[in-house]
Amino acid sequence: MTCLAGVIGDPIAQSRSPRLHGHWLRRYEIDGHYVPLHVTRDMLSQTLETLPKLGFQGLNVTIPHKEAVFRLANDVTERAREVEAANTLTFRDGRILADNTDGIGFIANLRQQAPVWQVNAPALVLGAGGAARGIIAALLNEGVPRVTIVNRTAARAETLADLFDRRVRTMPWEMASPALADHGLLVNTTSLGMTGQPPLVLDLAALHADTTVSDIVYTPLMTPLLKDAQDRGATVVEGLGMLLHQAVPGFTEWFGVVPDVDDELRAAVLA
Ligand code: ATR
Incomplete structure (x- = not known):
């Protein structure tokens, strides 16, 4: 039987997920389809009722539905509960299971691209939005001893620090540059530096060469932050x-094959 899955969001045209899953479907010669679906907020709950009946195995979820699908699901994984948001749904036996794989995706990428990264060093996280939440939860689960959040809106950083344990603290943006000396990992979770967005202004003079610098922005692939860090000898993670x-x-879950993340996939997604 043909397997069906897709991604829902509003807007949806920018999503790279159809290319990504499409590549894997072809590569593993799976009888399946993965489709982008433009779903507005008012259509969300009806969509979640209808798609399983049409034979969908599950969905990826993007802006602005990540929190809403978490609340609409019947069952949630621990890592989705931690961040109160979901990006992956599986339909089974009339139930919706919600998962959040952003954090493990971040860690898997970090481990693949920066084998030198040491989990026992403190991390400095720029941003306090949804992406930061998932990444901080994953870093703490990995065993990072301390996470410092730096955000434009201090109150948002405080809210996030309260959500986690005492291993998370906040710091004003002005103190981020000198604090780099005490951190083994710097992560940008804001949209700063993305094509069309304002630049990320951060003096990296205090960065050690053994620090790992990671950006969640991937347009451009090599952001100005990563380029600056690389020029200073740091390991960078796009x-x-x-x-x-x-x-x-x-x-x-949906197609029954554990797919590889390799250069061929990167090329297919960027094409
Ligand atoms: P996401 O779910 O992708 O994390 P988000 O919840 O909107 O998106 O969070 C965006 C993050 O980027 C926030 O930390 C935001 O800072 P504020 O909390 O102060 O809004 C940060 N951000 C976005 N644009 C920014 C800008 N121009 N300057 C500084 N920070 C910015």
Whole structure:
């Protein structure tokens, strides 16, 4: 039987997920389709009722539905509960299971691109939005001893710090540059530096060469932040890999194959 899955969002045209899953479907010669679906907020609950009846095995979920699908699901994984949002749904026996794979996607990408990364070093996270939430949860689960959040809106950083344990603290943006000296990992989870967005202004003079710098922005692939860090000898981790790795659990559930994240996939997604 043909397997069906897709991605829902509003807007949806920008999503790379159809290319990504489409590549895997062809590569593993699977009888299946993965489709982008433009779903507005008012259509969301009806869509979740209808798609399983049409034979869909599951969905990826993007802006603005990640929190709403978490609330509409029948069952949620621990890692979705931690961040109160979901990006992967599986339909089974009339129930909806919600998972959040952003955090493990981030970690898998980090481990693949920066084998030198040491989990026992403190991490500095720029941003306090949905992406930061998933990444901080995953870093703490991995065993990072301390996470410092730096955000334009201090109150949002405080809210996030309260959500986690005492291993998370906040810091004003002005203190981020000198604090780099005490951190083994710097992660940009904001949209700063993305094509069409304002630049990310951060002086990297205090960065050690053994620091790992990671960006979730992947347009451009090599962001100005990563370029600056690389020029200073740091290990850099581009953001496209997180997108690729977060897709693995869904594809495995729906299509029954554990897919590879490799250069061929990168090329297919960027084409
Ligand atoms: P996401 O779910 O992708 O994380 P989000 O929840 O809208 O998206 O969060 C975006 C993050 O980028 C926030 O940390 C935001 O800072 P604020 O909390 O102060 O809004 C940050 N961000 C976006 N544009 C920014 C800008 N021009 N300057 C500084 N920070 C910015």
